[in-house]
Structures are given as structure tokens and as C-alpha cells.
Amino acid sequence: MSWSRVMPARPVVAVAGVTGAVGIEMLKTLEQRGFPASRVVALASSRSAGKRLPFANGELIVEEMTESSFEGVHIALFSAGAAVSKAMAPAANAAGCVVIDNSSAFRMDDTVPLVVPEVNASDLAWHSGVIANPNCSTIQMVVVLSPLHEIAPIRRVVVSTYQATSGAGQAAMDELYDQTRDFLEGRELAPAAFAHRIAFNCIPQIDVFLNDGSTKEEWKMVVETKKIMHAPQVEIAATCVRVPVLRCHSECLNIEFEADVTVAEARAALESASGITVIDDPVSLSYPMPALLEGSDDVYVGRLRADESVSHGLALWIVADQLRKGAALNAVQIAEALLPR
């Protein structure tokens, strides 16, 4: 059963979880892209109700999210955690509101499309009220894999991530800053947002451990990629690592294709793909780096080279702003794709 409600040209949009790191970025993204909302409703927990947030030339007053918050709302961008999404999505749908959910609540639900517009916008056709936004580390990877998979089928991907603290929310970003300052000043450290010290450290664990020794973040990169790309046959090995970086995730990819792909062919495919910028000039020491790319929208690719350790191998390095393409921007792009043509 797919969704039959008609989307108006100027819908009412709610942002649920509007005071979080992603929620704030969702508001900013709606404004910057001139999303044609007739009205924006700012929703959060009762703790934040009454808070004022700047938006466009005015401000929004945060309302407490309840089951009746979605009357008259056409699109709700959810980023308040999986439990809230599960609790509130039915009420939103019952009110005729499409949910674009940034949590993991519905991503692997067979009845819910998991969408990165550059890759599988066509899956929006069969949604029935809920559309899932993929995990941040998955989004930036599939944006890059998809145009390459079109020139030659991908057999296997080995990915190692260098993930920013923003993926764990505003408190985690603050912890990196505050803890780094404490460390430099010789004060005692008390990790809270992370299990271990993050200042000047790498933590090879993101999300909880699963029984097979992998983490849930690593599992997400595997199963979400297959679903988004409609490619269950692509093999993926992921290791996810938190690094002391603020808000851009980096990923090192070793890709094995079924047939030969030259570096020139790969570069041409990436350069002509939507949502990708290639920064790759060894002579000027140019390659994507988190410090360069905060607040940017594209997925940036560099260090393109043959991987001679395997037949048909290619290696590359990608960076994207976790809060933008990895979360808020992808959700807003999905909302844009729902607008009438």
C-alpha cells in the first residue's frame, strides 16, 4: 500500500527534535535551500518547549511534541532518536503527514524505503508514509559507490572510517572541545558522551557491539548499502572508528570491481555524478579533509588510484559533512523530491 495523499506545492513542515545537532542543521538547510514551506513547526521534548530559534527573518517557538502535533503538517523531519520515531510516526501518518526519519527505527523495515536521492530516488514511489534517512557513514559511501557501480559492477568494498564526534550529537561535539582543553591544561578528564577519552585519541567502536564482534555502525554500513543500492551481492567489510574531528566523516575505500575500471574512467564517472566534488591533485597536495569541508553539501573524493593488490581494484578517500549530507541535507533532499513537479 503506497501513500495516496497529494503533497501541496507549499507544504507545512515540522522538524521533530529541532534542538539537537541534526535538528538545528535541518532548520538551517531548509532556510538555505529556500524550501517552499508555507510554515515550519519546531518540535522537541517538553524540556525545550518555549525556546526561541532564529529562522529565516524571524524566529520559531519550540513546541512540545505530542501525538496531536502533526495535524495540518504535511512533512515531518524526525531526528529525536529511534524510540521517539517509533512512538510518533503512527500519529503523524494518521494525520496525513509523511515522516522522513533520521533514526535507525525503520531503515531495515522492508515496507520503508531507505533513500539517498542521488542513488535511489525511485524508491520514494512506494513509500507508505515513512521514508528512512540512512546512517551518515552509509550515505556518503553510497553516493560515491553508485556512479562507479554503473560503469562496472562492484564485487567487494573494504571501508575504514574516520568519524567525527558530530555523529554522536551536540554533547559529543562539546565533549571533544572541552576535553581537549582540559587535557591541554592538565585537568582530570571524565568521558561522558564517549566510553573513552576522545581528545587526541581514536576509539575503534561506534554504536554497540553485536555477537559477531562487529559493531552496529559497521553492520549498518553493510546492510543499508545493499538495500539502497539494490545490490545484495556486493560484499562489504567495514571498520568504524571515532577520531577527534568535529563534524566531517572521512572514509578510506578499497573497491574491487567485476571488470576493469581505469582511474580515468572512475574519475570521469565521479566528476559527472550529482552530489560529488573531486578534489584530487597530488602536485598541490590537494585532497578532501574534514577541516576544509565543514558546512559543505557534497561528498568529496580524492586520493583516487589503482589498487594493484587485487584484480580490478580502486582505492579512494572520501569526506562529507556528517550533519549536512550525512543527515540534515539528505532528509531535506528527500522532502524536496516529494514536492509536486
Place this chain on the structure above:
Amino acid sequence: MSWSRVMPARPVVAVAGVTGAVGIEMLKTLEQRGFPASRVVALASSRSAGKRLPFANGELIVEEMTESSFEGVHIALFSAGAAVSKAMAPAANAAGCVVIDNSSAFRMDDTVPLVVPEVNASDLAWHSGVIANPNCSTIQMVVVLSPLHEIAPIRRVVVSTYQATSGAGQAAMDELYDQTRDFLEGRELAPAAFAHRIAFNCIPQIDVFLNDGSTKEEWKMVVETKKIMHAPQVEIAATCVRVPVLRCHSECLNIEFEADVTVAEARAALESASGITVIDDPVSLSYPMPALLEGSDDVYVGRLRADESVSHGLALWIVADQLRKGAALNAVQIAEALLPR
């Protein structure tokens, strides 16, 4: 032609480049391990001559290194850059002094053994006056690959590194600290030791670029590993990345074997190998991390799990102190292996 001089039980040892980050660590390592030196000679450039360095219960006065510095010296640990090694090694050898060289000057010279004592101590038998200490990122990897290669031949390794600033010397370590403080205080940043900002950033380039789009650091990990392990057939794909960490390198390894290796077999082989400590307990969120392991001697292994994306695959995460096992300790271990039994 191999070396025929007899090594005394209490040799005179010189440390050449004694004021650098590795040189200081070499002195510390000689002292901590109770190396039976009858005398330690501290050598550096004229700039540092006369400087006093604490050693054992006394101090050493730094002497300017010249071609005549090696008279009466039996073992010289060099860490003053490739140009100095090339210029001074012949004079040292002529004086009867064995050179253990931490630079890249001789590593790929077919007449020079490249040695990690846990892996190929037997190659010391054919040295002719110069023994090369491998690159730091290579050392910690081969310590781990070697015992695994013994239980099943390794076909291919994909490695992504998370390398500390210590690998670029004391000035680079200082730059990470100072630049991080400047960044937190909103001051302007002026990268010097690195091509780009390192504070809260990842730089996907270590050493210079080669024509094939790889870097020299990546090339070193490939060719040095094959030489040390006597395994030209092992395929290696490396991506080397600098992260804002002080002095421990981390590496993510995806290993493909010729035959099946269970996680339990791999763990047992690693636990019984010399120079390795396994820290791997998901329940207590225990795994190796740079912040835990500064100043430690072993190579630490964790996140051991099957890599189901390929036949006979294994994934793991390793951390070692770049200045210890990655440089000074390995050199001192080589010196120890040269002592008469």
C-alpha cells in the same frame, strides 16, 4: 660479504641524532632495558653539541657527529635522517662500528637486512655492517601478520592507518599541541610541520606522492612488508592517514588468507606470539587505543573478528607506540640480538 668483527659483551654504543624524538626515546630505551653498554656516546649536529642529556644516574654531553665520531664505537643507532645515514654509515663501518639505521636510506638495499626481531632475526646473520630499521607503520603490522602467516598463508592485506604526529618528529608533536590550543583560542593557524592543519583534522597523505597516486609511506608498507616477511607474493594495499594523536599509530587490517583461519585460531596465535598483547573484550568495551598505550612496548591487537566479505577473511585493529616499537625499541632489540650469547 658478511660482517666478521666480534661484538664484545659490553659494547660502546652511539646514538646518532640523539636530540630528536626518536633519539631521546633510544636513550630512554637503552636505559630502561638495561642494555649492557660499556659507554653511550651522544651524537648530533653541531647545533646541539655541548647540550647535556640525563642518562642512567648521570648525564651525557652531546658531541658533534663527524666521520671520526665512531672510533671505538661498536654499535651506532642512527636516527638523523636518510642523508646523514648515507653520509656517515661508511665512516662508521670503516671504524668497525655496526650501523642500525632508523632512516629509509638503506631499507630496500638488497645487501642490507631489514629487521623486526620477532619476525626475521635470522636476517641479522648476513648483515655487512648496516642493518635497517623498518618504517614505523610497517613494523607494527608485520609483528601481527607474521604469526598469522604461520598458521595460514596470507594472500592479501588491506590496511588503513591512523598515524600519530610523532612519526613526523618532535616539531610535529609540538605543532599538534600548539595548534590545537591556538584553534581553541581562535588564533590564526600557520601549519609548518604538516602541509595542512592537523588540529581536529585528518590528512590523507604521509611522505611524498609517487607517480602512481600512492604516497611513499604507502609504498614503504608494501615493499618493506614483503622484504621482512620474505613473502613477495603477499598483496598489500595501504592508505596512510595522519590523525591528531600524539604518539601511537593505529591500523585497521583486513586480511585474506589462502585457507580458513578461525577467530579463535588467530587469537591463540597472536596471544602466544612474542611482542603482542591482545586487548579484545567487547563486553567491557576493551580494545587498543592510542590514549591508553603511550610509552608501551608491545603491539596491541583488538577488534578481532571474521571478515565475511571474502573467503578466509579476518579483520582486526592494532595500536603501537610509534616512538617505541615503531622506532627506538625495534632498533635497540636489533642491537640486543647482536650481543654475544
